[in-house]
Amino acid sequence: MSRREEAARPRVTVVGSGSWGTTFGKILADGGARVTMWARRPELALEISEAKRNSRYLPGINLPRQMTATASLEEALAGAEQIYLSVPSQALRENLATIRPLVAGSDVPLVSLMKGVERESGLRMSQVIEQELDCDPMRIAVASGPNLALEIAKEQPTAAVIASQSQETADAVARRARNLYFRSFVNTDVIGTEFGGVLKNLIAVAIGIVDGVGYGENTKASIITRGLVEMTDFAVAQGAHPETLQGLAGLGDLIATCQSPLSRNNTAGRLLGQGFSFQDVVKQMQQTAEGLASVAPILTLARESGVGMPIVEQVKMVLDGAMNPKDIAPHLTTDDDTPQGERTQNGSGDGGGAFWRSFQRALDQLRHGGRGAPGA
Ligand SMILES: NC(=O)c1ccc[n+]([C@@H]2O[C@H](COP(=O)([O-])OP(=O)(O)OC[C@H]3O[C@@H](n4cnc5c(N)ncnc54)[C@H](O)[C@@H]3O)[C@@H](O)[C@H]2O)c1
Ligand SMILES: O=P(O)(O)OC[C@H](O)CO
Incomplete structure (x- = not known):
């Protein structure tokens, strides 16, 4: 050249x-x-x-x-x-x-x-x-x-x-x-895209914890799936579109980060699950694990907007040394006596609608050569 x-x-x-x-x-x-x-x-x-x-x-x-x-x-x-x-x-x-x-x-x-x-x-x-x-x-x-x-x-x-x-x-x-x-x-959707990246880190820490404890795929799949509900509820309450959380910045990143040993958040969680204290984990991490610093501010925002985040709450308790990592799994959603519906806590009953809109958007993207439809 x-x-x-x-x-x-x-x-x-x-x-x-x-x-x-x-x-x-x-x-x-x-x-x-x-x-x-x-x-x-x-x-x-x-x-x-x-x-x-x-x-x-x-x-x-x-x-x-x-x-x-x-x-x-x-x-x-x-x-x-x-x-x-x-x-x-x-x-x-x-x-x-x-x-x-x-x-x-x-x-x-x-x-x-x-x-x-x-x-x-x-x-x-x-x-x-x-x-x-x-x-x-x-x-x-x-x-x-x-x-x-x-x-x-x-x-x-x-x-x-x-x-x-x-x-x-x-x-x-x-x-x-x-x-x-x-x-x-x-x-x-800047809000949804940014929060997708922040929130999947917290769920990846939870996955690392249960990995470190020695639990298997059912536990991890349960946390990933319920984690996506928490991510969606939280992000939508902050003004995000639910479809964004089904896309690359939400579900896509959640899968990659929760599955990969390359993930620093996942690694930090695994060390916690193996019994290292928060301080020890911070000392051992050579690189940035953003999830560790995001837990507290995300929970503050969640409480302010009335969104329940039981998995993230438990991650915080493990970080604070207030919960044995082994106890993280049984409380996957709620520990009250009333069976809880599987859909998002927002109670919009819109799970199917959100799915349909993301499907429609994927079709639109194909029609527009990979770009979102105008105004999407
Ligand atoms: N690594 C990944 O796979 C990946 C992928 C997508 C997004 N991210 C995000 O990218 C961001 C950066 O992460 P990374 O993976 O590059 O982290 P890293 O730990 O690999 O590198 C951080 C860099 O920032 C520098 N740094 C540290 N403190 C600084 C300071 N006070 N001022 C200026 N520079 C400072 C370090 O010297 C280092 O060069 C994070 O928010 C992370 O979540 C990372
Ligand atoms: O290594 P992590 O856990 O910071 O994850 C890296 C990227 O965010 C994955 O998309």
Whole structure:
């Protein structure tokens, strides 16, 4: 490729060079973009730029030639047409404070790749971005789905969803974030897409716990299925569309995270189930397990909106050392004497309707060449 062609490639920036930031950088580069990564540690920036490796977070993966990295945020952000954010959720606000003066006056899309809520405020990452950068929410997008970094870095075929209140922003980001092994769908349900990613982490911790205890597939399938009900009830109460929770960002991610030993949330749960204390688990985890910090703020939001989350409540009790991990399973839904209906607690009786609408939406997507129907 000539220098001229190289320079004509769209330029994008990824802030955060952990496993997901680096993998997403590879997705974008393999999709044709010139990618600049921002890494906190200069030695990691050097390794990405010179050796085209990130040996700590993505061992054995060769990164594309058109990916470079710097430890200077100013350098990383200069000239970016899209900015992707992938630091641990609890560190986003402090990083945005540094980013703010560097993007003042810019209107480029800002894309959250994160799957946590802020511990103190319970805010989703797109809300923190909007607040801290004081920017138009139509510029903000979020990416979510069954996206275990190492599998994608090995170029195993995967789908994701890009959500933005603005269809135009979602489309622009999805066009950039795709290649031969990665496919981005779009929707406009930011709340559902973000909460799908946050909530499946909590259910994955529960699955890890029962795995660690030694329970088998019936227990896990029961928790996954009832977990999806909790996720849907919670997200809908916050304003999400129920269909989103049946899609890639909900059910899709729930399956991937609950099944995979690569999942950090699942791993953290397994250690808890094996009898390690919360403090020991935090010490042992080398990477970000967002679920651990999201449990308390999610339960606060659930209580405020009158949604019951018995599985997540039990995860909190195990984290607090107030419940023996072995006791997590028998109380799958409720422990009162009245048999409970299987449908969502919202009592809308709309389970069939939600299923039908997701089926209809899948058909619409096929008709529109993989995109959501206009206004979907
Ligand atoms: N790894 C995955 O498979 C995956 C997939 C989808 C989404 N996510 C989400 O992506 C986000 C990032 O996760 P990850 O997997 O890349 O985590 P990671 O633990 O692999 O990497 C985190 C990165 O953030 C850096 N970091 C830590 N504290 C920081 C701070 N205060 N300021 C700036 N940088 C800091 C670390 O040095 C590291 O480079 C999380 O919200 C996670 O849920 C991860
Ligand atoms: O490793 P986890 O548990 O953070 O999960 C990674 C991704 O969110 C899976 O989609």
